[in-house]
Amino acid sequence: MKRPFSFEEAEVGEELRALSYEVTAGKLDAFRAATTNPRASMITIAAKEYAYLLWAVYEEVMSINAKHEAWYSKVPTVGDVITARGRIADKYVRRGRRYLVVETRSTDQTGDEICRNRVTLLIGGVDAVDGA
């Protein structure tokens, strides 16, 4: 059961639930079509796991990507099973805006690292979209 999200009560260091999925030819084709890149890898789908890991635990609230940092290690291939793990790495308030930082690490079925990500979400910060 999901918990209501509260920025004030979010705990830095909280480990989020792990997520696993298989890289299929269909998912890869869909990603390549969406990015109009016939040679694209799945790597940025893995990068979006931050949202799924966070909102699998908490009831989703409005948030906007403010920053994204990624470290890539290996290209996943069709048939690989990716497991992503994440944690709330930081939270802070700057100029009245509330930011939540989520770190994730994705590995394949052999334990090899695919990528790590550090994502900064602007919580409820719609003004950051049109006012940026």
Added chain:
Amino acid sequence: MTTPDPLVKTLTAAQIAAFERCAAEVLGRPDDPTIHTDEDLAREAGIAGPPIASGMVTVAFLNEYLEARFGPAWHESGHLSVAFVAPTRAGETVTVDATETGRRTTDDGEVVSLDVWCANEHGQRATVGSADVRLPGGSS
């Protein structure tokens, strides 16, 4: 390895929706609405005008550019750090480009550093940041 021309992409609402769908497919929930695909949700969130793309769309574009520039080394040792400073909307033409800012030699090869960005057709940079990649054997 050669320096490629800037990568130019025209973004459509259908593409933005397709990206959301295939990303959500990971969870088996490809039809979940998001602010990127649902007008009512977007309006509720205060976002007017054409749909905005997830920041991960421009990250995907940067990955395409950097892979073209550095080959497999990008996905094996690349580091990307970007800020989303303005929205990228359906109907915009996005240009992805980079400039080299430095090189250093390490025990594992040469590390190349760059400034990277995605700009719209008006030259406004919506996604900006830096990238580093290690080139095995120091080739470039």
